[in-house]
Amino acid sequence: MSDDISITESSGNIFEDLGFSPEEAEEELLKAQLGAEIFSILQSRNLTQTEAAKILGVNITPFGRTFETFTLPSGASPWCA
Numbered sequence: 001m002s003d004d005i006s007i008t009e010s011s012g013n014i015f016e017d018l019g020f021s022p023e024e025a026e027e028e029l030l031k032a033q034l035g036a037e038i039f040s041i042l043q044s045r046n047l048t049q050t051e052a053a054k055i056l057g058v059n060i061t062p063f064g065r066t067f068e069t070f071t072l073p074s075g076a077s078p079w080c081a
Contacts, residue, residue: 011017015032016025042052053060
């Protein structure tokens with residue numbers, strides 16, 4: 001067994017690297033970027049999950065599960081209920 005690790009350079013789009021068609025990869029990347037931007041704005045406003053869900057007009061249960069595992073580099077989660 002070899003200890004060599006094979007490294008493949010990314011195309012710049014993780015979804016394309018995972019085998020999505022170019023069209024699907026672009027759409028998924030745009031959705032991920034949009035989600036990250038929305039999350040960044042909500043985080044900068046120091047909103048709770050409940051407040052953020054209300055602003056976005058979504059149910060707190062799936063919204064909270066989406067972000068409950070996100071933690072800042074310091075280990076502190078900005079999503080306090």
